[in-house]
Amino acid sequence: MQGETLNLLKNLAHGIATQFGSNCEVVVHDLTTENKESTVVYIENGHVTNRKLGDGPSHVVLEALKKSPEDLQDHLDYMTKTADGKILKSSTVYIRDKGNKVIGIFSINYDITGLLMVENSLQSLIGTQKEKEEEVENIPTNVNDLLDDLLEQSVRLVGKPVALMNKEDKIKALKFLNDAGALLITKASEKLTAYFGISKYTLYSYIDQSSSDPSEKK
Missing domain, CATH: 3.30.450.20 (PAS domain)
Known part of the structure; x- marks a missing residue:
């Protein structure tokens, strides 16, 4: 800049x-x-x-x-x-x-x-209907926390723990992570392979499959 x-x-x-x-x-x-x-x-x-x-x-x-x-x-x-x-x-x-x-x-x-x-205190007195809570985004203090947060989001997206994920689930999770830019973080691939219990070859194979999936294209 x-x-x-x-x-x-x-x-x-x-x-x-x-x-x-x-x-x-x-x-x-x-x-x-x-x-x-x-x-x-x-x-x-x-x-x-x-x-x-x-x-x-x-x-x-x-x-x-x-x-x-x-x-x-x-x-x-x-x-x-x-x-x-x-x-x-x-x-x-x-x-x-x-x-x-x-x-x-x-x-x-x-x-x-x-x-x-203060708002919550006032709401208990004057409120008539509880508003829907807005989903909030974490602000990480370092890249390791950022990658951990993205991993947690990928698990929530799939809706099941990694231990219960099949191939399609892991492809879905990795597509989210790749789209979110997780692999731009240094040594992210090592953490992702360990987290999902796959090899580095499988990691990039799954990412390639998610990118070429016709159902994901508009």
């Missing part, structure tokens, strides 16, 4: 964090760096998610690295959570160059845990 663009994003991040206070984390990811496991180049109020400069990618970063620019849309006003249980209101904006290539990600994560506690 060029210095002028990065400096602008840093100034914006500082201004937003100052405006909304210590509960507002603002993160800048540089997707042009060669080390894709160290994308955080600027962060304000990192204590919100316990992240720091040089930390690795989140789910949205992997998505941006995996998908084509045309398929990526800014993700605004959604819920996330941290490993220590904080609930955040988040927004993600993709930073693009003149050719529409995504070169960075600008993320805002506002800790609303305390506000939700």
